[in-house]
Amino acid sequence: GEGALRYHGGRGPGGIDFSVNLNPLPPPAEALELLKECMSEEAARTYPDYEYRDLKGAVGSFYGLAEEEVVPLNGSSEGVLLALLATGARKVVAVQPSYGEHRDLAEALGLRYEPLFMRMQDSRFTLDVDDLRRPCADPDALIILANPNNPTGSFMDPRALGALSSECRSWLLLDEAYAELSEAYPGVRPYLGERTIVLRSLTKWLSVPGLRIGFAAAEKEVARRMDVLRAPWNVNSIAECFARAALGDIGGELLSYITASRRYISMERSRVSGRMSSIGLEPFESRANFLLIRHRRPADELAAYLRSKGISIREAWTFEGLDRTFFRVAIKSREEDDILLEALEVYLDGA
Numbered sequence: 001g002e003g004a005l006r007y008h009g010g011r012g013p014g015g016i017d018f019s020v021n022l023n024p025l026p027p028p029a030e031a032l033e034l035l036k037e038c039m040s041e042e043a044a045r046t047y048p049d050y051e052y053r054d055l056k057g058a059v060g061s062f063y064g065l066a067e068e069e070v071v072p073l074n075g076s077s078e079g080v081l082l083a084l085l086a087t088g089a090r091k092v093v094a095v096q097p098s099y100g101e102h103r104d105l106a107e108a109l110g111l112r113y114e115p116l117f118m119r120m121q122d123s124r125f126t127l128d129v130d131d132l133r134r135p136c137a138d139p140d141a142l143i144i145l146a147n148p149n150n151p152t153g154s155f156m157d158p159r160a161l162g163a164l165s166s167e168c169r170s171w172l173l174l175d176e177a178y179a180e181l182s183e184a185y186p187g188v189r190p191y192l193g194e195r196t197i198v199l200r201s202l203t204k205w206l207s208v209p210g211l212r213i214g215f216a217a218a219e220k221e222v223a224r225r226m227d228v229l230r231a232p233w234n235v236n237s238i239a240e241c242f243a244r245a246a247l248g249d250i251g252g253e254l255l256s257y258i259t260a261s262r263r264y265i266s267m268e269r270s271r272v273s274g275r276m277s278s279i280g281l282e283p284f285e286s287r288a289n290f291l292l293i294r295h296r297r298p299a300d301e302l303a304a305y306l307r308s309k310g311i312s313i314r315e316a317w318t319f320e321g322l323d324r325t326f327f328r329v330a331i332k333s334r335e336e337d338d339i340l341l342e343a344l345e346v347y348l349d350g351a
Helices: 002-006 029-038 053-063 078-087 101-108 158-165 220-229 237-249 251-278 299-308 334-350
Strands: 070-073 091-096 112-117 119-121 124-126 141-146 171-175 196-201 214-218 290-294 326-330
Touching: 029 237, 029 251, 053 070, 053 237, 053 251, 070 078, 070 220, 078 101, 078 141, 078 171, 078 196, 078 214, 078 220, 091 101, 101 112, 158 171, 158 196, 214 220, 237 251, 251 290, 251 334, 299 326, 299 334
Parallel strands: 091 112, 091 141, 141 171, 171 196
Antiparallel strands: 070 214, 119 124, 196 214, 290 326
């Protein structure tokens, strides 16, 4: 609710915002050039193509998907609602801790809601394929799993999930908004099993979240239903122009950028995590561009102290199954991470 929003999104000038999980590496210069070209009066004064044929083609060629498997989205979050409607699910099974919106959405649509909690052991949140077998036997269910998961950073091999989906009667919705930023994810192509819908964000890894653009990948029939259900012109013409041009014209550079981003995040995350452990915090094992951390005292005191130093973190008690001792931080540049680490050290010495 309101608490979750207050710690999210835009911050005043001069501060460092660790509450938003974007790619810490700046986008390639060529991508920013394309963005400038797309921000033309002509783009703003014309409707995008209602069917987004060129956009679907560009996404398909970059990600190794057929055009008919791609549904353009206004950011990946729009995809959850479309997936629920397109599958006709009567029950939402959400792997938690994760987004609270899933419960809100289920209630608004009059669907049953059931959380499926990960196990917390030895600084890890884990979920086995076996944990999904019972809910996946239910033809009325849509199982929602963020992979890598936000806020825990935990990860399941998409190949194992693809194999599981072939024996499922439920639908499986994989929210892979952070896949491009995870060195654990094999390649960039989403694994499409049967009765599986994958959501991707283009703006997280390209670090342009204000543009709001992503896509869903699904088998042709369910993709067609989602396409019919989405709002007409749900992706604005500037975002459409940018995604189409970037994925189409500089695809090779973008693949190198993803590789470099994954490598940097993996190394910097392990450095930050190690430092946090050494000063008495408990970071959880993560395969994403952020860390979930536990402190023995409530994180709101810590967050207030950091705010006074111009640093924002994400208090994580708003995620289902977590309490006030948890907080989440994004991996940023070495310089910014060091500022955070020094501030944490000072705070913990005083505490």
